[in-house]
Amino acid sequence: MTQPENTQRRTVGIYRWLAGGRRGFEGYLYVLHRISGTALLLFLAMHVFFTAARLLGQETWERLMAATQSPVLIFLEYLVYCAFVFHALNGVRLILVELGFAVGKPDHPAYPYRGSIHRQRPLAIVLMVITGLLIALGGFELLRFPHG
Amino acid sequence: MRETAYWLINIACAIVILVLLGVHMGVMHLDAILARLVGTVPEPLAWENMVNRGKSTTQVVLYIVLLGTALFHGFYGLRTMLLEFFSSDRAARVITAGCVTAGGVLFVTGTAVTVVFALNGAG
Structure with missing residues (x-):
């Protein structure tokens, strides 16, 4: 079967990055997934080069590790942790939906129409609640609140 | 077809990363919480x-697998x-080549450092 010629622009521009659109909650998760993914990739690139300092010996390593204990870097480490937790759990949602879980069974298109996005929403909410709990738990550890 | 293969590899990598990075985060960054659960854990950043x-051979292999899957x-x-x-064919070729090059440089760097350190220790 021949495909109709696509006359629309294929690029979507910056608007799709910043707005949830008709998908609402999941639309904003999509935006955050991209922002957190880009941040994690940048961190990974830095991480590869910084941890290479172990080749320079114990003294260099210990000096570098001591430098990571500054409040600013501890906070940035926490942001990396938050990005990881969000990206991981939202990614679990995306894989489940990709494989056809939690999207409901096919139904007759009777009015009022119910979109698949509404059937997926409980999964998104449950995973984001878990994300919030893990981010709070990590905050107690990573932001060095007094441990018991 | 090639793009479908990339997509499937991408999903497979995501699952591997979820497990390995989850362990990495738990051990390296949440050691105080881990210590509460399992008793004492060694200070992860100590030399x-x-x-x-x-x-450790297992660690070296897992580091390289995590690095490769995370970069892909x-x-x-x-x-x-x-x-x-940027969706023109020329732009797509440049973007793909740039991503492959940057990923390749980071993979070779990370793998070389890990293997050299495992064999020789600090220089």
Whole structure:
């Protein structure tokens, strides 16, 4: 079967990055997934080069590790942790939906129409609640609140 | 067809990363919480513990697997985003080549450091 010629622009521009659109909650998760993914990739690139300092010996390593204990870097480490937790759990949602879980069974298109996005929403909410709990738990550890 | 294969590899990488990075985060960054659950855990950033980890064959293999899967997943995602902005065939070739090169440089660097450290220790 021949495909109709696509006359629309294929690029979507910056608007799709910043707005949830008709998908609402999941639309904003999509935006955050991209922002957190880009941040994690940048961190990974830095991480590869910084941890290479172990080749320079114990003294260099210990000096570098001591430098990571500054409040600013501890906070940035926490942001990396938050990005990881969000990206991981939202990614679990995306894989489940990709494989056809939690999207409901096919139904007759009777009015009022119910979109698949509404059937997926409980999964998104449950995973984001878990994300919030893990981010709070990590905050107690990573932001060095007094441990018991 | 090739893009479908990339997509499937990307999903497979995501699952591997979820497990390995989950363990990495737990051990390296949430050690105080881990200590509450399992008793005492070694200080992850201390030089001696880092050397012991770096010399373990299992750890070296897992580090390289995590590095490779994370780089593929990361640069595949970055490429997808960039292709939404620049979709001409020429731009697509440049973006793909850039992502492969950057990912390759990081993979070779990370792997070389890990293997050299495992074999020789600090220089």
